[in-house]
Amino acid sequence: MYQDERRLDFHALGREIKRKREAKGWTQEYLAQLVDRTPRSIMYIENRGQHPSLNTFYQLVTLLEISVDQFFYPTNENSESDCRRHIDVLLSSMDERELTIVEATAEGLKKARETVEV
Secondary structure, X not given: OOOOOOOOOHHHHHHHHHHHHXXXXXXXXXXXXXXXOOHXXXXXXXXXXXXXXXXXXXXXXXXXXXXXXXXXXXXXXXXXXXXXXXXXXXXXXXXXXXXXXXXXXXXXXXXHHHHHHO
């Protein structure tokens, strides 16, 4: 029987939950009320990497708009640079207005590069 030895390191996800909660200006007490948990359980999730129930996990990541792909499917060290992964994390935290600015900047850089290459 096949057994996958990988385990989700919830510490990184807990830190992201804390970062997103603080960015919204929410306290642990307020978030705990939203997901029907105690403030202490939120503190354990954020700081100790405690695994919440699947339902609580789902509530947390949807309320805080956290993309979990980076935690469930970590990229291969050789496939992407640290810089590209960092940019991906930053992009996932931006709103549509900010993404439009980043898109225009990237398009400008691409045009500038094409002009230099010609």
